[in-house]
Amino acid sequence: MTDAAHAAMWERLDLDLEAHDALLAVLGKFYGDIYLSQQGRLKGAEYLDFVLSEVHGLRIREIQEAKAAGKKVVGTFCVFVPEELTLAAGCVQVGLCAGAKAGTELAETLVPRNTCDLIKSFVGFKLARLCPYIESCDLVVGETTCDGKKKAYEAFGELANMHVMEVPQCKGPCDLALFRSEIGRYKEALEKLTGKAVTAEALAEATRRVNAKRRALQRLGRLRAADPAPISGRDALLVNQISFYDDPDRFTAKVNELCDEMETRIARGEGVAPKGTPRLLLAGCPMAVPNWKLPYLIESSGAVIVGEESCIGERNSRDLTDETPADLEAMLDALAERYMKIDCACFTPNAERLEHIAALAKELGADGVVHYGLLFCQPYAHEALKVGKAMEAAGLPYLAIETDYGMEDAGQLKTRIEAFVETLA
Ligand code: SF4
Ligand code: SF4
Secondary structure (H helix, E strand, O other), X not given: OOHXXXXXXXXXXXXXXXXXXXXXXXXXXXXXXXXXXXXXXXXXXXXXXXXXXXXXXXXXXXXHHHHHOOOOEEEEOOOOOOHHHHHHOOOEEEEOOOOOOOOHHHHOOOOOOOOOHHHHHHHHHHHOOOOHHHHHOOEEEEEOXXXXXXXXXXXXXXXXXXXXXXXXXXXOHHHHHHHHHHHHXXXXXXXXXXXXXXXXXXXXXXXXHHHHXXXXXXXXXXXXXXXXXXXXXXXXXXXXXXXXXXXXXXXXXXXXXXXXXXXXXXXXXXXXXXXXXXXXXXXXXXXXXXOOHXXXXXXXXXXXXEEEEOOOOHHHHOOOOXXXXXXXXXXXXXXXXXXXXXXXXXXXXXXXXXXXXXXXHHHOOOOEEEEEEEOOOHHHHHHHHHHXXXXXXXXXXXXXXXXXXXXXXXXXXXXXXXXXXXXXX
């Protein structure tokens, strides 16, 4: 697409063109510094570079073409929204979480200052008219996970057509029943949006497609157990970030190609860092595009990241949805069961997350765990303390970091990370 064609499309979406140009310029520079400077990248990373370079270009055009053909676009902020149902309804699903400081002053007119940057960012992107994904949405789906999000949706609902799913906070039988009924309510919202019923055939097909995507991500995750590490943590994070907005079938095919290349690389004993480089598991809050600060600081401090215990990471691909039910109601039951396995810090109690982190660190041969908490995120700040104790019990060195989207603390964080990595060498 030419620059003029891009600009015309953004204008039709009513973006603030000047501010949007400035955002893309910063994003391009940031990507160059953090991604294109890496040594020994996989050839398949060209896909990642292309998708990122066209993040507001070709993918948005595809979405506009889908809309012109009658499809509806659904935006989400959380892995609790079942993509299987969205696809079964014939809609396009896109993740709307944002990882950059933008429109903060505007956002603070709708949400309190002591709100995490993830929330401020999506509110800010909307108010500053910077995100072509938000502007393309016919329906935005929120969820009652943390307090910050559910209160923010009250304000966001004045700006967009919203449906809010109630996510329980515990995991007893009544909570499963509640979420099952919310799955039914989401199905009805989609049917109202499209004017068509979701059929068992469509849901079975959509479940296969979403599971195929998860299987590709699981395959990629398992290959990261190799030493030397076949892919950098930065590129693996980008794969997970892209999974929220690229076409699901293209994404699955490209990730499987990337895995083929990784297998060849592993067979040759090659990697992105020398064998024996300290290996870290990153756990905690999700990192949305372009929140690459911490992975960059870690990987420029002599370590390599071998896994992400996060919703933009392993938590989103760990569990498959049962494909065996044949009737619609049983398929919806299977969805409720699959989604209620998610171990988000919003649940209480949430002991399984501690077990998952220790098991994942072991599977991936991690030498230590870094916990990332987003400033003002209460659920993950509480769990950072518990994860620390669990890692001590598992004999794994641990570093808890709390930060935001700003770069002001980069120097200080790098000093702490370097000191931590030195103790692992
Ligand atoms: S961390 Fe919790 S609230 Fe955030 S995307 Fe994951 S499940 Fe949703
Ligand atoms: S990072 Fe924490 S506070 Fe922010 S949206 Fe996620 S769960 Fe809520």
